[in-house]
Amino acid sequence: MSGNAQFNSLLSSALSASFQPQPAQSPFAVSAAAQPPAAAAARTAGPAGGRGPSGFRAAVAAAANDRDRRGPADRVHDRLGPRTAGDGRDSRDARDARDSRDSRDSRDSRGRRERHGAPGGGRDDRRPVVTFEDRDGDLSMGSDSARAAGRERRSGTPYGRRPPAHQHGQPGGNQDGPRPQLALRTAVLVRNVDPATPMADLVKFITNKARSPVAISEARWLQQPKAIIVELKDADQARAVRELSGIFFSGVKLEIQYTTSRQTSPDASAAENDVSMSTSAAPQTGQLDKLRALVRSRYVPEARRLDFDRIQEDPFVRQERLRVFDHSNPTSKIGQVLCKLFQEICPELETLSLAGNRLRTLDHFSTLHERIPNLVNLSLQDNLLSSFRDLEPLRGKELRLLREFVLIGNPVREREVTKAGGEIKYTSNIKRMFPSIQILDMQPMIEEIQFNVMAASAKLPVSVKPGFMDSDSTASMAQQFLQMFYTLFDSNRAGLEDLYTDTAIFTLSINQTRLSSGKSGTFQGEPRRNERTFEAWFPFNRNLERLKQADKRVSMAHIGPKDIIATFGQIPGTRHPLTDPPERRRFLVEAFPGVAPSNYIHITVHGEFTEVATSEKRSFDRTFILVPAAPGSRAARMNLPCAIANDAWIVRYYTGNYAWSDIDKDQEAQPPMAPQPLPASLIGTVSPTVLQLPAPPMAGATPATQQWPQLPDPMTLEQYRIQNGLHEQQHAMVIEFAKATGLNYAFSLMCLREMSWSFEAAGQAFLQAKGNIPPEAFQL
Amino acid sequence: MNTQLLDVSSRAADTFVPAFYSMFDRQRHALANLYGETSVLVWNGNTTQGAAAIARSYLDFPISDHEVLSYDCQPLTESSDILVTISGNVRYGDEQRRKLFHQSFVLRQRPESKGNYFIVTDTFRFV
Numbered sequence: 001m002s003g004n005a006q007f008n009s010l011l012s013s014a015l016s017a018s019f020q021p022q023p024a025q026s027p028f029a030v031s032a033a034a035q036p037p038a039a040a041a042a043r044t045a046g047p048a049g050g051r052g053p054s055g056f057r058a059a060v061a062a063a064a065n066d067r068d069r070r071g072p073a074d075r076v077h078d079r080l081g082p083r084t085a086g087d088g089r090d091s092r093d094a095r096d097a098r099d100s101r102d103s104r105d106s107r108d109s110r111g112r113r114e115r116h117g118a119p120g121g122g123r124d125d126r127r128p129v130v131t132f133e134d135r136d137g138d139l140s141m142g143s144d145s146a147r148a149a150g151r152e153r154r155s156g157t158p159y160g161r162r163p164p165a166h167q168h169g170q171p172g173g174n175q176d177g178p179r180p181q182l183a184l185r186t187a188v189l190v191r192n193v194d195p196a197t198p199m200a201d202l203v204k205f206i207t208n209k210a211r212s213p214v215a216i217s218e219a220r221w222l223q224q225p226k227a228i229i230v231e232l233k234d235a236d237q238a239r240a241v242r243e244l245s246g247i248f249f250s251g252v253k254l255e256i257q258y259t260t261s262r263q264t265s266p267d268a269s270a271a272e273n274d275v276s277m278s279t280s281a282a283p284q285t286g287q288l289d290k291l292r293a294l295v296r297s298r299y300v301p302e303a304r305r306l307d308f309d310r311i312q313e314d315p316f317v318r319q320e321r322l323r324v325f326d327h328s329n330p331t332s333k334i335g336q337v338l339c340k341l342f343q344e345i346c347p348e349l350e351t352l353s354l355a356g357n358r359l360r361t362l363d364h365f366s367t368l369h370e371r372i373p374n375l376v377n378l379s380l381q382d383n384l385l386s387s388f389r390d391l392e393p394l395r396g397k398e399l400r401l402l403r404e405f406v407l408i409g410n411p412v413r414e415r416e417v418t419k420a421g422g423e424i425k426y427t428s429n430i431k432r433m434f435p436s437i438q439i440l441d442m443q444p445m446i447e448e449i450q451f452n453v454m455a456a457s458a459k460l461p462v463s464v465k466p467g468f469m470d471s472d473s474t475a476s477m478a479q480q481f482l483q484m485f486y487t488l489f490d491s492n493r494a495g496l497e498d499l500y501t502d503t504a505i506f507t508l509s510i511n512q513t514r515l516s517s518g519k520s521g522t523f524q525g526e527p528r529r530n531e532r533t534f535e536a537w538f539p540f541n542r543n544l545e546r547l548k549q550a551d552k553r554v555s556m557a558h559i560g561p562k563d564i565i566a567t568f569g570q571i572p573g574t575r576h577p578l579t580d581p582p583e584r585r586r587f588l589v590e591a592f593p594g595v596a597p598s599n600y601i602h603i604t605v606h607g608e609f610t611e612v613a614t615s616e617k618r619s620f621d622r623t624f625i626l627v628p629a630a631p632g633s634r635a636a637r638m639n640l641p642c643a644i645a646n647d648a649w650i651v652r653y654y655t656g657n658y659a660w661s662d663i664d665k666d667q668e669a670q671p672p673m674a675p676q677p678l679p680a681s682l683i684g685t686v687s688p689t690v691l692q693l694p695a696p697p698m699a700g701a702t703p704a705t706q707q708w709p710q711l712p713d714p715m716t717l718e719q720y721r722i723q724n725g726l727h728e729q730q731h732a733m734v735i736e737f738a739k740a741t742g743l744n745y746a747f748s749l750m751c752l753r754e755m756s757w758s759f760e761a762a763g764q765a766f767l768q769a770k771g772n773i774p775p776e777a778f779q780l
Numbered sequence: 781m782n783t784q785l786l787d788v789s790s791r792a793a794d795t796f797v798p799a800f801y802s803m804f805d806r807q808r809h810a811l812a813n814l815y816g817e818t819s820v821l822v823w824n825g826n827t828t829q830g831a832a833a834i835a836r837s838y839l840d841f842p843i844s845d846h847e848v849l850s851y852d853c854q855p856l857t858e859s860s861d862i863l864v865t866i867s868g869n870v871r872y873g874d875e876q877r878r879k880l881f882h883q884s885f886v887l888r889q890r891p892e893s894k895g896n897y898f899i900v901t902d903t904f905r906f907v
Contacts, residue, residue: 458873461840464906465825501857509852511867543850544790553790554783557854588905590825594886595818595900598859604884606907621882621907623865627858645857648865648884650850655880659906663825760818 028482185258191227210240309355335364343371355381362393369398382409396434404439470592478591486576493568498634500561501643509543511652532616573612588660596760601626617654710744747777793853801846816898842873862887
């Protein structure tokens with residue numbers, strides 16, 4: 001009987017420990033107390049670092065700085081003057097000298113002038129200044145692209161059909177609709193005009209020669225550069241005039257270019273040129289630096305706009321002989337580099353114009369959505385994009401904030417909209433590729449129809465939490481029990497005999513489905529190959545899914561301690577990791593009392609063990625129903641508080657503890673959940689004379705030594721019992737009811753008596769009467 | 781122990797187990813019928829009480845597909861309750877992977893109608 005002796009010593013130690021708070025270092029220590037409060041997660045993280053507003057300020061400053069260093073006028077200077085090796089140094093010296101002479105006032109006024117000038121317009125005026133020569137034909141690119149478009153269509157005028165904006169009234173005419181922000185060019189700059197020519201003659205000439213009717217709203221001389229700005233009613237007319245570039249007027253070949261000068265007075269333009277003249281370019285080294293400088297010179301930080309249009313016309317580009325978009329080299333990585341530079345130099349970029357760059361594909365910009373995810377307006381006007389496929393690299397669905405998109409002047413648009421029903425197809429296709437846009441080709445789009453459609457989400461409404469324990473005392477009791485049980489189960493199963501009631505039932509069922517053999521998809525956890533099957537376990541397998549014969553079902557249930565222990569003797573030996581520290585989380589335990597009027601504790605433990613004979617690891621789930629040890633029973637004689645009435649064990653392939661090993665991490669990642677009220681039906685259903693008293697609701701937060709203000713000391717309570725002629729069980733129920741409700745002994749007794757000693761009925765009566773109970777009912 | 785009770789309770793499990801998961805997967809709104817006012821659900825450590833609240837909390841779950849791989853059943857020896865334990869897997873929504881779960885039910889006879897049982901405790905855990 002050495003087993004019994006060992007059991008006895010275990011029991012006594014268990015009992016002595018079971019009335020103490022949490023013994024240390026048990027692998028079952030997953031009680032309420034052991035659940036780390038989610039709120040304890042360090043909330044010390046400071047404000048997120050990274051680029052704040054200072055990033056934008058820095059970008060603006062950098063851009064401004066760069067404009068100072070290298071303004072367009074410098075380019076004029078560089079280009080017009082004889083370029084020598086010493087040029088850059090001389091210029092810098094000159095600037096340094098001038099800077100040192102500059103008074104604070106003059107700097108301020110310069111800044112003011114810069115702010116007042118419309119940055120884009122000003123530059124557009126300036127840009128043509130340096131393009132008197134047209135050596136390589138880049139200047140007349142707009143016409144080229146138009147001609148190219150015409151060639152591709154093989155007939156007719158390239159822009160034979162007007163953009164829809166002009167068929168349906170002014171763009172943005174709908175007061176409630178989105179308004180275009182990308183200004184279409186409605187003005188042209190005409191150069192090479194003899195200053196002696198009367199303006200009216202030129203206006204008349206242009207009106208007569210344009211392929212479609214144009215209405216010139218304004219034409220005026222610009223001093224710097226020496227040219228005429230012609231304002232037209234809309235972009236279509238501007239295009240018609242623009243196409244006249246190269247025509248002879250009074251024996252001189254006119255050069256006509258787009259400009260956006262409407263807001264810019266010649267004075268402002270000249271003034272800005274003055275300012276720019278005061279600076280000089282730092283010598284640029286390397287292609288990347290040149291590109292960087294180019295992007296900087298085109299960026300308008302205040303407007304978060306990058307006018308990267310007609311880039312080959314840029315004097316700096318021409319001077320440096322940069323080939324920004326090298327159309328002869330389709331594998332060029334220049335686009336990726338540019339996107340990166342956009343991000344680097346214009347991190348706040350919202351409006352990007354890539355107009356007039358002879359783009360045949362957008363492969364260059366396949367990373368734009370990553371670099372500039374917040375792009376709002378994008379113009380690809382007057383490029384050579386000829387099919388929807390050419391637009392695909394742009395990843396329109398990824399540009400989630402894109403609002404306005406311009407494709408006017410691209411073969412794809414001009415071709416599609418001239419087809420029968422082509423316009424609606426074109427609009428629909430573009431919208432599908434760029435779902436977020438609200439304005440296409442200056443035309444507001446009808447808002448998309450949306451639904452609150454829920455995808456087949458797999459999101460669960462509540463998070464997985466640690467094992468549920470209704471109270472610290474239940475947790476402590478369950479922990480004690482499991483430690484004792486499994487110590488004996490692994491070392492001396494015969495010693496467990498006294499733990500089972502006379503009518504106890506034990507069954508074992510095997511879930512022998514391999515983890516990787518699900519009907520579809522795989523399970524979580526690591527499926528392990530070459531795992532041993534459960535042959536040694538099959539003789540005990542009462543899996544009702546497979547076992548259908550009634551007699552077998554009965555004989556596979558083991559009833560009473562003798563039968564159970566005999567069966568234990570045949571079941572393969574096990575080794576549970578009992579000595580692993582709790583933080584290894586080998587086990588997950590849930591324990592709570594049964595719902596009234598039943599009087600039991602329900603314990604479920606999930607975990608793992610090693611088969612001694614094969615060293616195979618297995619996972620298991622085991623449910624115990626513990627009942628108070630009956631007076632005179634073997635368990636009671638052993639001073640055990642309870643005995644096992646039911647033991648249902650499921651053994652399965654090993655899955656480890658992945659399902660609950662990181663529960664706390666999940667908890668930390670989410671806001672702490674509201675405290676869970678203990679279901680009322682769980683309160684006070686276990687006889688307190690036998691098992692430990694379940695603590696009141698929110699037991700986890702209640703000290704185990706809580707006093708009950710409405711209850712007297714135990715001696716006085718005993719007197720109450722005798723006075724009222726109650727037996728022990730009734731007395732215990734009254735105390736339990738008092739603790740659950742806050743009522744004092746007398747009212748608790750009254751309530752229970754009226755409800756014929758039904759705890760549940762008394763509880764419901766209490767809840768119904770709650771508002772009408774006199775205050776003295778809650779006082780000692 | 782009346783061995784007939786083992787047989788009867790086993791057949792109760794034969795009926796209950798497929799019915800419960802079929803209802804959960806296809807007629808979740810009707811699940812309230814299987815619970816009572818005193819019923820307690822402990823779902824992965826979260827507790828809910830009462831048929832209405834339990835059924836409501838189940839309605840918030842995504843589409844599910846349960847597969848039962850083994851189940852077992854015992855009559856509780858101190859009462860007429862029945863313990864049913866289940867091992868299986870479940871897929872939620874469009875999730876690729878199925879989750880292994882263990883669920884144990886205590887079934888109890890309704891006081892008002894003999895022979896009719898309801899779920900008095902429902903303990904579910906991903907394992």
